[in-house]
Amino acid sequence: MSGFDTIIEGVLLGGVYALFALGLSLIFGIMRLVNLAHGDLILLAAYLVLSATTALGLPLAAASLLVVITMFVLGFVLQRLVLERVLGDDILPPLLVTFGLSIVIQNGLLLGYGADSRRLQAGAFESSSVALAPGLSVGLAPLTALVTAVAAVALLQLIFYRTSLGRAFRATADNPAIAQLMGINERNVYAIAVGLSLAVSVIAAVVLGIRASFDPSIGPARLLYAFEAVIIGGLGSLWGTLAGGIVLGLAQAIGGRINPEWQILAGHLAFLVVLMVRPRGLFPARRT
Amino acid sequence: MSVESIRSPASREQRPVDAPVWQVRVGTRLSRIAAVAGIALIVALAALPAVASRNLIQDLIFVFTMLSLAQLWNVLAGWGGLVSVGQQAFVGLGAYALFAGIVMAGLDPVAAIPLAGLFAALVAAVLGPLLFRLEGPYFAIGSWVAAEALRLICAQFKSLGGGTGMSISPGELSQMVGLKAVQALLGLRPAAARDVLVYWLALLLAVLVTLGIYAFMRSHHGLALAASRDNAAAARSVGVRTARTRHVLWIAVAFATGMVGALVYLQKARISPDAAFSVTDWTAYVIFIVVIGGVRTIEGPMVGVLLLWGLVTYLAQYGSLYLVVLGTLAIPIMLFMPNGVWGAAARRWQLQLFPTQRWLGRSESGPMPL
Numbered sequence: 001m002s003g004f005d006t007i008i009e010g011v012l013l014g015g016v017y018a019l020f021a022l023g024l025s026l027i028f029g030i031m032r033l034v035n036l037a038h039g040d041l042i043l044l045a046a047y048l049v050l051s052a053t054t055a056l057g058l059p060l061a062a063a064s065l066l067v068v069i070t071m072f073v074l075g076f077v078l079q080r081l082v083l084e085r086v087l088g089d090d091i092l093p094p095l096l097v098t099f100g101l102s103i104v105i106q107n108g109l110l111l112g113y114g115a116d117s118r119r120l121q122a123g124a125f126e127s128s129s130v131a132l133a134p135g136l137s138v139g140l141a142p143l144t145a146l147v148t149a150v151a152a153v154a155l156l157q158l159i160f161y162r163t164s165l166g167r168a169f170r171a172t173a174d175n176p177a178i179a180q181l182m183g184i185n186e187r188n189v190y191a192i193a194v195g196l197s198l199a200v201s202v203i204a205a206v207v208l209g210i211r212a213s214f215d216p217s218i219g220p221a222r223l224l225y226a227f228e229a230v231i232i233g234g235l236g237s238l239w240g241t242l243a244g245g246i247v248l249g250l251a252q253a254i255g256g257r258i259n260p261e262w263q264i265l266a267g268h269l270a271f272l273v274v275l276m277v278r279p280r281g282l283f284p285a286r287r288t
Numbered sequence: 289m290s291v292e293s294i295r296s297p298a299s300r301e302q303r304p305v306d307a308p309v310w311q312v313r314v315g316t317r318l319s320r321i322a323a324v325a326g327i328a329l330i331v332a333l334a335a336l337p338a339v340a341s342r343n344l345i346q347d348l349i350f351v352f353t354m355l356s357l358a359q360l361w362n363v364l365a366g367w368g369g370l371v372s373v374g375q376q377a378f379v380g381l382g383a384y385a386l387f388a389g390i391v392m393a394g395l396d397p398v399a400a401i402p403l404a405g406l407f408a409a410l411v412a413a414v415l416g417p418l419l420f421r422l423e424g425p426y427f428a429i430g431s432w433v434a435a436e437a438l439r440l441i442c443a444q445f446k447s448l449g450g451g452t453g454m455s456i457s458p459g460e461l462s463q464m465v466g467l468k469a470v471q472a473l474l475g476l477r478p479a480a481a482r483d484v485l486v487y488w489l490a491l492l493l494a495v496l497v498t499l500g501i502y503a504f505m506r507s508h509h510g511l512a513l514a515a516s517r518d519n520a521a522a523a524r525s526v527g528v529r530t531a532r533t534r535h536v537l538w539i540a541v542a543f544a545t546g547m548v549g550a551l552v553y554l555q556k557a558r559i560s561p562d563a564a565f566s567v568t569d570w571t572a573y574v575i576f577i578v579v580i581g582g583v584r585t586i587e588g589p590m591v592g593v594l595l596l597w598g599l600v601t602y603l604a605q606y607g608s609l610y611l612v613v614l615g616t617l618a619i620p621i622m623l624f625m626p627n628g629v630w631g632a633a634a635r636r637w638q639l640q641l642f643p644t645q646r647w648l649g650r651s652e653s654g655p656m657p658l
Binding site: 028032033034036082085086091092093094095096097099100101103104106107108110111220221223224227228231261264265268269271272275276279 | 365366369371373418419421422424425426428429430432433434436437440441443444451567568572575579583608609611612614615616618619622623626
């Protein structure tokens with residue numbers, strides 16, 4: 001059964017990676033911005049939730065909701081004050097500004113919280129498991145992570161294709177100038193997109209913090225996993241991103257089963273192999 | 289540097305005697321003065337170990353190696369549009385190749401440096417076609433993934449210390465080519481003499497990298513590169529082989545970056561995967577230097593590396609606070625002074641020490657109409 005275990009472990013891990021990737025995918029899709037601080041912003045959210053539960057004494061759900069609102073506002077302000085000024089044809093400024101942001105957040109967290117590993121406390125939920133079939137039970141927390149990822153993709157799809165905000169997103173992504181002619185406020189659309197991206201990242205942060213311990217240095221690695229999930233899945237498709245996350249999770253689980261030192265490396269190699277054989281990803285969007 | 293102007297084709301044709309002669313120029317009077325001052329500075333720096341303290345020599349090794357890395361990143365990302373966040377891959381590969389050459393093959397360290405560069409170039413040649421499938425900003429993270437994968441692979445080599453790294457004993461370095469001569473010349477102990485030898489090699493590399501990039505950007509290859517970045521389709525339509533230009537640049541930059549990495553770790557004599565493939569040390573600092581100094585200029589990285597040196601001297605003791613300060617300095621500069629300190633100064637006072645821009649001017653010798 002060891003092989004089957006590995007597959008289930010990989011799929012569940014993939015749910016977490018898909019959650020990391022959704023925020024990144026969202027703002028790239030709408031405004032062609034690659035946010036190099038994405039991983040560190042996830043970590044920032046995890047630490048904010050930690051502070052809200054420990055310092056304010058809030059229950060995890062309430063703390064998460066508070067941080068979702070905080071991160072949305074932060075994203076909105078970040079776009080209006082900083083990122084907006086560097087968007088344009090030159091790809092260098094936005095990359096450098098978000099890279100600088102990544103360094104500032106990572107080292108700011110190190111100053112504020114120290115280098116110790118932390119964890120979010122979720123009580124009995126952390127260790128309980130559910131029996132899916134006789135002799136087969138999976139941890140409740142990893143399963144919830146996967147279900148959350150599926151729900152998040154479904155919700156984002158709904159926003160994209162069934163609401164006026166989603167229409168504004170798609171219109172701006174297609175052609176910002178014409179969207180503006182149609183009365184869409186481009187600046188607000190972009191700011192809401194960044195806010196939404198950071199709000200989604202809070203879900204990723206909570207799942208990360210319950211599943212494993214975290215410290216300020218692991219942000220960049222989350223960015224890389226998120227990115228690999230997006231590219232493996234194929235640009236421009238949220239369901240593809242979910243599938244990409246699962247492929248990455250499977251590759252890491254299988255690599256880790258062969259030799260624990262190879263877990264992360266196997267994920268990176270799977271990414272490079274996909275780039276070699278299917279440069280547009282496994283499930284690219286039909287439209288570009 | 290003798291050719292300061294390129295005659296436009298029109299000037300070679302038969303034309304009325306009193307028509308003005310138009311020339312494409314890339315040189316200025318100031319740049320000729322700068323060239324002479326630059327040569328004097330290099331000679332002075334080469335003679336410095338005779339009088340300088342070991343601390344200053346070690347500081348300057350840092351300055352020269354960071355300057356080389358910054359110039360290389362500037363040509364790759366600034367002029368070439370290949371914004372790599374994974375240059376630590378080639379520093380690390382160069383360093384590991386050097387250690388492998390010394391420990392496994394018993395090579396002379398100085399001879400191993402160019403071989404380390406070649407090894408980095410070889411890996412770049414293999415990775416390039418894969419990473420170039422990622423457009424613009426995605427190339428940035430792709431290069432970072434590649435660097436992480438290479439770090440994890442290097443950590444697998446138990447004979448090179450695995451995940452924890454290894455040191456080279458001073459005994460193994462004592463037979464290094466040129467070391468005895470430096471000891472005799474300056475009357476130093478082996479450890480200090482090794483620093484001086486590395487210092488000269490770092491100075492040589494920094495000068496070669498800077499002049500190489502300067503010559504490249506003034507040549508028609510440099511023009512082709514800038515055209516590929518600005519508009520790849522238009523560049524192809526006038527006959528620029530954009531993909532090949534970028535690929536060759538990527539490999540050449542990896543070659544030089546690998547040599548810098550080998551040199552840095554020859555001085556440190558201790559290696560670990562986390563340090564040799566550190567994104568902070570080999571890419572964040574380098575980007576900071578270029579952004580603060582001024583992207584797409586030869587002078588910018590020189591100004592930037594001196595500013596970084598100053599900040600390191602006064603702030604490095606504060607650890608993470610220091611990096612927070614660097615980041616918070618770099619972001620507003622990127623927002624409000626996108627051409628950096630040098631770019632702003634150059635625009636204000638019309639300074640061009642190492643000019644790479646071309647402009648049309650009337651020949652002074654040509655007959656003037658009216």
